[in-house]
Amino acid sequence: DLTSVTEVAFLLVVPLLFIEMPLWSGLTTFFVAILCALSTRVVKDPYVAMADQYNILVFSVASVAICFFITEMKVQAIQQAQEIACMSHTDMLTGLRNRNFYIEKVSELNQKIQGGNASFSLAIMDLNELKHINDQYGHEQGDKALRDSAVVLTTVFDKDQVYRIGGDEFVAVMENTSHEEVDEHFARLDAGVVARNEADKDRGIPLAISKGAAVYEKGLDEDFQAVFRRADEAMYQDKAAYYALHGDRRRR
16 A cells, blocks of 8 residues: 555654654654544545554554654763763862863963953962872872862862862862952961861871962963963972971972
8 A cells, every 4th residue: 555655654754853852753743643544534445444544553653662762872872972071071089170171271261361351360289298198108098188189179169160180289270360369269278278187187197288379460471371380380489388397308
């Protein structure tokens, strides 16, 4: 029956036109099935009409099921792609954004600098004595110190501002932030380190974080690296003061 074959083909094709919208696909197929079922009324032979209606029902259900199955596969594929992207941008030890994400942020800020609409501050933090902790207590304790540092940093900065860019080095990129606001962040960081050491004093491995910051100065800083150099220099001055007080025997 040529009419029946045409109807079935139509039923299978229509849902594919709405593959991104399962609800519309289902509704469309449902109404098309009704129209096709009504069209079989013109068939004189009741057995042929019944067979056509049965075929229409079966293929309608099948086409909707296929539509939903394909859509579900697409959703899963998108979710998997998002998970892979997240893993490629996340530091597995600390859960912070990693160096890959940081490089992308640097590129974004350099574009803003070139466009003349950049406004940001950069804070660099470095976990002191990580080598000493690893050598004296083992790498498990060194990893714990890094995770603890990440926890403290994310209580001071928004998590999406903080990146782990090296073994013991972290940065925080804060847009539209003044010198005074950076100072407030660092005061909270110092308080956070003290609170962590007090809560974990029985372990006997105090946390110490050196820090430095710089605010982008339009007309002075030609690129992001210029801001980084000033922040890095300030951080190493703070680190030097720390080791001058605690001695060089445990340095890095």
